[in-house]
Amino acid sequence: xxxxxxxxxxxxGIILTLMVxxxxxxxxxxxxxxxxxxxxxxxxxxLKATLVVLYFxxxxxxxxxxxxxxxxxxxxxxxxxxxxxxxxxxxxxx
Amino acid sequence: xxxxxxLYGHFETLEQQRESASxxxxxxxxxxxxxxGGIFLAYTVNRHANPVAFAMGSNxxxxxxxAFNTGVLLASxxxxxxxxxxxxxxxxxxxxxFLILTLLLGGIFLGVKTVEYAAKFEHHLVPGSSFHIxxxxxxxxxxKADPDFAAHAQLFFSLYFGMTGLHALHMxxxxxLLIWLIRQSMQGRFxxxxxxxxxxxxxxxxxxxxVWIYLFPLLYLIDRRHK
Numbered sequence: 001x002x003x004x005x006x007x008x009x010x011x012x013g014i015i016l017t018l019m020v021x022x023x024x025x026x027x028x029x030x031x032x033x034x035x036x037x038x039x040x041x042x043x044x045x046x047l048k049a050t051l052v053v054l055y056f057x058x059x060x061x062x063x064x065x066x067x068x069x070x071x072x073x074x075x076x077x078x079x080x081x082x083x084x085x086x087x088x089x090x091x092x093x094x
Numbered sequence: 095x096x097x098x099x100x101l102y103g104h105f106e107t108l109e110q111q112r113e114s115a116s117x118x119x120x121x122x123x124x125x126x127x128x129x130x131g132g133i134f135l136a137y138t139v140n141r142h143a144n145p146v147a148f149a150m151g152s153n154x155x156x157x158x159x160x161a162f163n164t165g166v167l168l169a170s171x172x173x174x175x176x177x178x179x180x181x182x183x184x185x186x187x188x189x190x191x192f193l194i195l196t197l198l199l200g201g202i203f204l205g206v207k208t209v210e211y212a213a214k215f216e217h218h219l220v221p222g223s224s225f226h227i228x229x230x231x232x233x234x235x236x237x238k239a240d241p242d243f244a245a246h247a248q249l250f251f252s253l254y255f256g257m258t259g260l261h262a263l264h265m266x267x268x269x270x271l272l273i274w275l276i277r278q279s280m281q282g283r284f285x286x287x288x289x290x291x292x293x294x295x296x297x298x299x300x301x302x303x304x305v306w307i308y309l310f311p312l313l314y315l316i317d318r319r320h321k
Contacts, residue, residue, distance in 0.1 A: 005179065005183065006179065008176060011172060011175050011179065019165060022161065022165060025315060026157070026161045028315075029314075029315040030318060037315075041311035041312075041315050042308075042311065044311070045310075048168075049304045049307050052300050052307070053300075053304070056171050056174070056175045056300045056303075057300045057301075062116075063113070065117060066116065066117070066120055069117075069121060069124060070124075072124070073127050076128065080128070080135060081131070085135075085138065088139055088142060088143075
């Protein structure tokens, strides 16, 4: 398969969205949301990272094997984070 | 190594060569994800254990500089993506131009980071024997909640310097790769048919951007003291 060429217009749309999301996350940091501050910040960060991976890194237009590597990587990272944090979060003496 | 034009001897076609490079690059990036993932995990566990000291540490960081740098790095990812686009469409002069812009934006990011580091040295917030938090900066409530406040604040700054330092090191490597690309690009080496190095360095550069996308909220944003 030959590479898919993404138009500069789409790139411009992506970078503008990324900038807006950055402004939103900075704004949200000043709002008192209690434990939700971290949730909002991480959801926005994940949104931004997804846009970068899909468009700037062309994963959306890449062959299945590239997508498999990305998904496997994220899954393994998820295991690392989930298993360790499940341990720390459930130790009453910690 | 034997090479015919841009095609290395152990590949059949340029397309196969490009796809092999891409596969290898992605596997390398996943090892980088696991590398940074472990450090992010260490940060999360320590923050969970020492919420008071970590919140104090986070509030000493300059949110304006951090946000500015986030914008700069995102913009550099955009110019990098445009360099790859220029490569795919065979616009040789634009490849060079966008690579130089990316390098400049990367340089601005590192410059701002230097300013931020210098402030931490000035305020004795670098872990080690000269680490010092003035007693009046520690509220009575904080001191009561965490008797070992100063030691735990050092933990925050160790992780801050470790994480941002490793990120900056990746940026320096990226800048070296960009200079290497710019030199080749100026000699007209990249065409619509062959631009794999630009594309691979692009993947690396975007990855480094993604690390910062997570570092920024975790270090600067989530513990802001509310008025």
